[in-house]
Structure formats: C-alpha cells, structure tokens
Amino acid sequence: MLExxxxxxxxxxxxxxxxTDGSSVSASLPTSPSSMTNQYRFEEESDARDIFxxxxxxxxxxxxxxxxxxxxxxxxxxxxxxxxxxxxxxxRYQDFLWLRDRLEETHxxxxxxxxxxxFVMKGMVERFNNDFIETRRKALHKFLCRIxxxxxxxxxxxxxxxxxxxxxxxxxxxxxxxxLLSRMGDTVRAVAASVRGVKNRPEEFVAMQExxxxxxxxxxxxxxxxxxxxKEMKEYLDDLKQYGPTYVLWSGSEEELVEPxxxxxxxxxxxxxxxxxxLSQMSDNLVPLLHEYVLCSDTIKAVLRRRDNIQTExxxxxxxLVNKQADREALTETEDLSIMLGRLLGKVPEEARQxxxxxxxxxxxxxxxxVEKLEDKVECANSAxxxxxxxxxxxxxxxxxxxxxxxxxxxxxYHEKCLAVWESFLxxxxxxxxxxxxxxxxx
Numbered sequence: 420m421l422e423x424x425x426x427x428x429x430x431x432x433x434x435x436x437x438x439t440d441g442s443s444v445s446a447s448l449p450t451s452p453s454s455m456t457n458q459y460r461f462e463e464e465s466d467a468r469d470i471f472x473x474x475x476x477x478x479x480x481x482x483x484x485x486x487x488x489x490x491x492x493x494x495x496x497x498x499x500x501x502x503x504x505x506x507x508x509x510x511r512y513q514d515f516l517w518l519r520d521r522l523e524e525t526h527x528x529x530x531x532x533x534x535x536x537x538f539v540m541k542g543m544v545e546r547f548n549n550d551f552i553e554t555r556r557k558a559l560h561k562f563l564c565r566i567x568x569x570x571x572x573x574x575x576x577x578x579x580x581x582x583x584x585x586x587x588x589x590x591x592x593x594x595x596x597x598x599l600l601s602r603m604g605d606t607v608r609a610v611a612a613s614v615r616g617v618k619n620r621p622e623e624f625v626a627m628q629e630x631x632x633x634x635x636x637x638x639x640x641x642x643x644x645x646x647x648x649x650k651e652m653k654e655y656l657d658d659l660k661q662y663g664p665t666y667v668l669w670s671g672s673e674e675e676l677v678e679p680x681x682x683x684x685x686x687x688x689x690x691x692x693x694x695x696x697x698l699s700q701m702s703d704n705l706v707p708l709l710h711e712y713v714l715c716s717d718t719i720k721a722v723l724r725r726r727d728n729i730q731t732e733x734x735x736x737x738x739x740l741v742n743k744q745a746d747r748e749a750l751t752e753t754e755d756l757s758i759m760l761g762r763l764l765g766k767v768p769e770e771a772r773q774x775x776x777x778x779x780x781x782x783x784x785x786x787x788x789x790v791e792k793l794e795d796k797v798e799c800a801n802s803a804x805x806x807x808x809x810x811x812x813x814x815x816x817x818x819x820x821x822x823x824x825x826x827x828x829x830x831x832x833y834h835e836k837c838l839a840v841w842e843s844f845l846x847x848x849x850x851x852x853x854x855x856x857x858x859x860x861x862x
Contacts (some may be wrong), residue, residue, distance in 0.1 A: 444637065463473040470494065470498060470562060470573055471495045471567065472494050473492070473494075475490070476491040477492055477552050478491075487553055488512065488555075490510055490556055490559060491507060492503070492508050492509070493506070493507050494507075494582040494583070495757060498684065500579070503583075506583045506776065508586070508589075512555070512559075517581075517593055518578065518581045519562075525575060526803065527726075527728070527729070527800065528804040529569075529571060529572060529804070530808070530811050532562050532718075533560035536552070554707070558711075571803075577592075580592050615732065617727040617730050618731075619734070626802075627723065628723055631723065632711075633748070634729070635713070635716035635717070635720070638709060638716060639713050642709040645709055646706060647712075648701075649702070652697070653698060656694045656695065656698065657856040660691055662687050663683075663687035663688050666684040667822075668844065679848060682848065686841055689836075689837075690836075690837050693837055696833070697829060702826075704826070708822045713817075719811070722804060723804075726800050726801070729797055729800045730800075731792060733796070733797050736789055736790050736793055747780070769862065809837065
C-alpha cells in the first residue's frame with residue numbers, strides 16, 4: 420500500500436481533502452507513555468528550556484502543477500537573539516528535509532532526529548489520506564521538539580531561520596547554501612574516504628558500531644513483527660464486526676434462544692470496542708515508537724560513517740606528510756633524479772639539492788598546518804559524537820522502557836475488559852437457568 424519514493428512532498432491527487440486540525444498541543448500529541456514521560460521531563464526541565472515548538476493545522480494547497488500540504492509551525496521563546504517571543508510560519512515537508520540536511524552538514528557527528536519517510540499512495544488516497552497526514556504531522560512535531568531540546572542543534576542558525584522566516588525569505592536563504600559543485604566535491608571526498616577506509620578506528624567507536632548493528636537488527640525485527648500483529652488485529656476486528664450481527668439475525672428465528680443470542684452479540688460488540696481501543700493505542704504509541712528507532716539506527720550508522728570519513732581524511736593527509744618528510748631525509752643520503760637533471764643543465768649539485776629541500780620544506784610546513792587542522796577536526800568530531808551518543812542512549816532507553824510498560828498495561832486492560840464482558844454474560848445465563856430450573860420444580 421505504501422512504497423518509498425523520492426518526491427519532495429506528499430502528493431494529494433484529490434482536491435476535496437478534509438484535514439485533521441490539531442489546534443492544541445494536548446490534543447495533537449499522542450497519549451502514549453513516552454509522551455507522558457516527555458511531559459514529566461518537560462515539567463522538570465521547563466525552567467531550563469527557553470524555546471518550544473508546535474506543529475499543527477495541516478492545510479492543502481492547490482496549484483496548477485501540484486497539490487501539497489503545509490503545516491503551521493508555532494514557536495515560543497525567551498531567547499535574546501530572537502526579535503520576538505512568538506512566531507508563526509507555514510512549512511512544507513521539503514522545508515523540513517532542507518533543515519535536516521543543513522543540520523547534518525553543519526554538525527556531521529551529532530545525531531539529528533530522523534524524519535518520516537516519503538510515501539506515494541497507490542489507489543488509496545481518499546481512504547487514508549487524513550490518517551497519513553496526521554501521522555506525518557505528529558512525526559514532524561517530534562522532529563522539531565527533539566531539535567529544540569538539543570543544546571547545540573537548537574542554537575543552529577538555519578534552525579532559527581526555519582522557525583522565523585516567511586516563505587519567500589526561507590526560499591531566498593536556501594539559495595545561499597552550498598552550490599552544486601561544492602556538494603559534488605563533498606560527495607566525491609566522502610566516496611574516496613569510504614573506499615580508502617579508516618585505519619585505526621578507536622575502540623569506543625568500534626563498540627558503538629557493533630551496538631548499533633545489533634540494535635538495528637533487533638529493533639527491525641520488533642518493528643516488522645509488531646506491524647504484522649497490528650495488521651492481523653485489524654483483520655480480526657473486521658471479522659468480529661461481522662460476527663455480532665450474525666447472532667442478532669439468528670435470534671429472530673430462535674424464540675427459545677433470543678436472550679442468549681442477543682447477549683452474545685452484545686458481548687461481541689463490547690469486545691469490538693475494546694479491540695478498537697487496543698489498535699488505537701498500538702497505532703499511536705508502540706508502532707511509531709519502534710519504527711522511529713529503526714530510522715534512528717540508520718541515522719547513527721550514517722553519523723559513524725561521517726566520523727570515519729573525517730578520520731580517514733586526516734590519516735590520508737598525515738601519510739602524505741610522512742612521505743614528504745621521508746623524501747627530505749633521503750636527500751641527505753643520496754642524489755635523486757632532480758640533482759642529476761641539475762647536473763645536465765649545468766647547475767651545481769648542491770644548489771639543486773637546496774632548491775629541492777626548500778620546496779619540500781614549504782610543502783611540509785603547509786601539510787603540517789593542514790594535518791593539525793584535521794587533527795583538531797577529528798577530536799571535535801569524536802567529542803561531539805561521544806556526548807550525543809550518551810544523550811541519545813539515555814533518551815532511547817527511557818522511551819522504549821516507557822513504551823513497553825504502557826503496552827503491557829494496555830494488554831492487561833484489554834484482556835480484562837473482554838474477560839469481564841464474557842464473565843458477566845455467563846453469570847446472567849447461569850442466573851436465568853437457575854430461575855427456569857426453580858420454576859420447573861415448583862410446577
């Protein structure tokens with residue numbers, strides 16, 4: 420029903436679209452344990468945080484070429500570098516993509532929260548368009564909230580532009596970014612670094628890579644199984660909704676079984692309601708939570724690759740420096756080709772050696788400066804990733820634990836409701852049978 424696609428926006432092919440309006444934060448956020456945990460932390464950290472962002476009120480926009488969705492982004496802040504304390508702008512999905520790309524370019528070894536994937540509908544636009552847009556809105560809201568909570572990312576200049584600039588200003592700002600040739604150069608360097616490979620990856624990042632690989636595999640399995648269970652429960656609910664009316668119809672032709680049959684139908688209806696609540700809980704909490712961290716694992720893998728690329732660039736430059744230093748040392752031991760050419764041209768051998776030494780000295784000094792800068796870049800990248808890794812792990816463990824605890828409680832509630840329904844039915848039937856038996860004895 421859904422397939423990954425590279426389109427910039429969710430294309431809505433029907434122009435008669437009714438959108439869900441999440442006008443308030445409390446109404447738009449899911450009542451999941453993770454959101455309760457976030458609310459609890461929000462209450463604890465409200466004195467420390469100074470910027471809050473809400474994504475709501477999706478709207479459809481129709482042009483001659485396309486139909487797309489924009490979302491209202493409301494920002495409230497007490498930061499002194501903002502000209503106002505409150506902003507309201509509208510943003511397309513592709514604007515969120517631009518922001519995430521800019522954050523990753525500026526902070527290559529920080530973990531930027533993932534965005535929901537891009538999808539294309541296949542003949543299902545009218546059926547679940549509203550649900551899809553609301554799911555995307557929640558994910559975009561979480562994306563901006565994660566950035567706003569981050570001590571470094573929340574101070575990014577592009578993030579400020581995203582929150583405050585009008586649409587035409589944002590478009591103008593996007594054009595000022597790195598050009599095509601610059602991006603191609605970065606891509607070529609990244610590919611070269613990945614081919615060359617890192618030589619001496621620190622053990623802590625080796626352990627981090629192993630952890631992420633295992634985490635990705637296990638979370639991916641949980642995600643697939645949970646989605647399969649969710650699908651099967653929806654199919655079970657559809658069957659259950661057809662099951663109850665069958666007993667009602669049957670009761671019309673069985674005078675002696677009217678009450679028991681209607682009682683069964685009533686129990687099935689109540690079980691349908693409980694199942695719908697259970698599906699809603701899974702759809703709002705567990706399913707998006709697991710998939711979110713599947714995407715997070717891919718994000719961290721990309722961050723580790725970028726860290727490795729930075730180290731590989733440093734190692735390559737350092738190897739060039741070592742080779743140049745070896746060339747300079749070799750001049751003191753033997754005459755090289757340039758000295759021989761100097762003789763042929765009538766130059767004094769010592770003069771040719773000095774010229775080459777000066778040239779190598781200049782190259783070595785220049786390389787030392789570049790190596791020193793790259794070494795600092797590696798240290799900054801390592802430090803940033805280690806700090807963000809600890810922050811991410813703490814957040815992930817809190818979210819996953821809260822999600823699983825809530826799911827366990829909801830499962831208990833669900834089965835207790837269904838059990839209570841059928842126990843009540845049995846009690847009623849047994850009571851009726853006792854009355855009938857007593858009446859028979861008296862007669």
